[in-house]
Amino acid sequence: xxxxxxxxxxxxxxxxxxxxxxxxxxxxxxxxxxxxxxxxxxxxxxxxxxxxxxxxxxxxxxxxxxxxxxxxxxxxxxxxxxxxxxxxxxxxxxxxxxxxxxxxxxxxxxxxxxxxxxxxxxxxxxxxxxxxxxxxxxxxxxxxxxxxxxxxxxxxxxxxxxxxxxxxxxxxxxxxxxxxxxxxxxxxxxxxxxxxxxx
Amino acid sequence: xxxxxxxxxxxxxxxxxxxxxxxxxxxxxxxxxxxxxxxxxxxxxxxxxxxxxxxxxxxxxxxxxxxxxxxxxxxxxxxxxxxxxxxxxxxxxxxxxxxxxxxxxxxxxxxxxxxxx
Numbered sequence: 001x002x003x004x005x006x007x008x009x010x011x012x013x014x015x016x017x018x019x020x021x022x023x024x025x026x027x028x029x030x031x032x033x034x035x036x037x038x039x040x041x042x043x044x045x046x047x048x049x050x051x052x053x054x055x056x057x058x059x060x061x062x063x064x065x066x067x068x069x070x071x072x073x074x075x076x077x078x079x080x081x082x083x084x085x086x087x088x089x090x091x092x093x094x095x096x097x098x099x100x101x102x103x104x105x106x107x108x109x110x111x112x113x114x115x116x117x118x119x120x121x122x123x124x125x126x127x128x129x130x131x132x133x134x135x136x137x138x139x140x141x142x143x144x145x146x147x148x149x150x151x152x153x154x155x156x157x158x159x160x161x162x163x164x165x166x167x168x169x170x171x172x173x174x175x176x177x178x179x180x181x182x183x184x185x186x187x188x189x190x191x192x193x194x195x196x197x198x199x
Numbered sequence: 200x201x202x203x204x205x206x207x208x209x210x211x212x213x214x215x216x217x218x219x220x221x222x223x224x225x226x227x228x229x230x231x232x233x234x235x236x237x238x239x240x241x242x243x244x245x246x247x248x249x250x251x252x253x254x255x256x257x258x259x260x261x262x263x264x265x266x267x268x269x270x271x272x273x274x275x276x277x278x279x280x281x282x283x284x285x286x287x288x289x290x291x292x293x294x295x296x297x298x299x300x301x302x303x304x305x306x307x308x309x310x311x312x313x314x315x316x
Binding site for chain 2 (some may be wrong): 009012013015016017019020021022023024026027030036037039040041125194195198199
């Protein structure tokens with residue numbers, strides 16, 4: 001298996017594109033929740049899938065809501081969103097939700113809005129389009145993450161990891177964008193083209 | 200005129216500088232990669248206009264902005280950020296920025312900025 005690496009410049013370009021996309025997505029979610037989010041610097045890593053699953057499982061707190069949404073196109077992969085129990089409860093309070101069913105629904109809608117606007121804008125910045133292949137988003141118990149069939153499609157992944165943080169409401173989430181093996185070379189070419197155009 | 204471009208991303212700095220050079224000849228341009236470097240460059244170089252990102256390591260734009268204006272009161276600061284939440288826009292204007300502009304900056308957007316200030 002070839003080892004994927006990103007050069008310093010490729011990482012910088014991807015981080016900046018993600019920054020722009022995340023800023024856009026956050027504004028949409030902030031408006032939806034009527035709250036202000038503080039933005040953090042995206043963290044970009046290349047890792048093997050086994051390492052990623054280990055990272056997922058080591059996230060603090062035993063019970064997380066974990067939802068994923070796959071996307072396809074020249075840029076293909078999957079976005080994943082974690083929110084812990086405390087944040088979920090705070091979200092429920094903030095939105096004045098009455099039942100657990102309503103909370104599940106709110107989290108799935110939050111995931112949908114966040115990841116679709118984030119991925120769409122990221123693709124747009126790279127001059128391409130994505131289609132979301134799954135009509136619905138699934139909620140997966142943390143213990144079953146490694147059994148998730150979609151992760152079997154990856155050998156190594158470029159992981160873009162950032163935080164969703166509504167400080168006043170004490171709602172925190174973590175977003176991962178995973179790039180499929182077949183899209184990695186395309187992604188590297190796009191990142192280099194963007195940088196070369198400025199030189 | 201002296202310009203200061205502050206962003207932790209090389210891409211963002213290159214993109215902004217290219218747009219700036221498309222409109223301004225003989226611009227003297229300084230670059231900083233975080234707020235702390237920006238404050239030091241404002242003190243030493245006294246730029247006329249500073250473009251400032253918000254989300255940066257070491258010192259972010261919110262913290263750097265008042266320190267930059269304190270160091271050089273005639274400085275005009277344009278915040279260039281991906282954070283387009285209304286509260287973020289209001290906060291930077293209250294801190295003394297002339298404008299809040301959404302990233303990324305292209306030549307057309309730069310022209311609008313230069314006309315506005």
